[in-house]
Amino acid sequence: MYPLPLIGRRAALRLGLLAALALGQVAALAAEIRVITSGAFTEAYKQLIPLYEQASGHTVISSFGASSGNAPDSIPSRFARGEVFDLVILSETGLEALVKAGHVVPGSRMDLARSKIGAAVRKGTPKPDISSVAALRQTLLNAKSVAYSASASGTYLSGELFPKLGVAERLKETGKRILSERVGAVVARGDAELGFQQVSELIYFKELDFLGTLPEEVQQTLYFSAGLVQGSRQADVAAHLARFLSSAAVAETVRATGLDPVAGKR
Structure with missing residues (x-):
């Protein structure tokens, strides 16, 4: 943290x-x-x-x-x-x-x-594993809803990472592209199970548990x-x-x- x-x-x-x-x-x-x-x-x-x-x-x-x-x-x-x-x-x-x-x-x-891009879940809910590429892929497949930004990090996730991990079709059903508010706010009120955004935009939500950053092999550093x-x-x-x-x-x-x-x- x-x-x-x-x-x-x-x-x-x-x-x-x-x-x-x-x-x-x-x-x-x-x-x-x-x-x-x-x-x-x-x-x-x-x-x-x-x-x-x-x-x-x-x-x-x-x-x-x-x-x-x-x-x-x-x-x-x-x-x-x-x-x-x-x-x-x-x-x-x-x-x-x-x-x-x-x-x-x-x-x-x-x-x-x-x-760097990180992930978070609502405090008190299960904490999925994103510590390796394989674990991240499985977490994305298992999640019922995944929120990501409409800005730079979300463009990378939806345009590059999800296809690379082979989860793009799944995310068409479960993914939520968030406009005009922070992903953390969406996860905090329970409108998404899992959220991805820049670390600096996630860590200030007391209602969230920060899971960590994406594995270095698939991280985007901006x-x-x-x-x-x-x-x-x-x-x-x-x-x-x-x-x-x-x-x-x-x-x-x-x-x-x-x-x-x-x-x-x-």
Whole structure:
């Protein structure tokens, strides 16, 4: 089980100030930065943004959505509608798609963390085995209902892993592709027996038992990265925020939320 972060007020202040000093300030006047981030980085983001605002004097206006898919609140859908942002944080594949679509500045990618896919069941129910490829396959065949994300992890599961394991036909009957909410919420209320999503999106549900990550042979490890939005009037400040989120000063907080911090290095 991943530890949950406990940051005292004094430690939080020290973290924010150290990071700000290390990165330097880019603007004498306070600025507003509009950011949209996907689910996997959300918990780390929610803890770090108040520290950044306190240390920098800038204000961050936050939005949240899935890295991919056509749900109304997904990041691609919001860009397609013309919503305005300065910085976007999402899976590497999602970011590349936004670059190709002309929404994100080419070469502005800054990796923040690596993420793995995990599984969970509702607390108090049987805990199936996913520790090996064979066990995972059998668990998928046995499950009466399996929830997975409509975003990056779910695309990998339904498009690659399920066919590879020979369970795709079974999952056509039992699989549930979840839009606009976390898989953990679906499993927690009993609408699915088994759920798969990024570890950082599962471990915060107290109603769930976290089973672990997919076996390494079939694991998908994704980078979650920040990119500067084309046409932003706050590009320098947005880049400053991205450097803060990728810095060594915040690595322990990122790790505690179920992610592997990149700390500015890829």
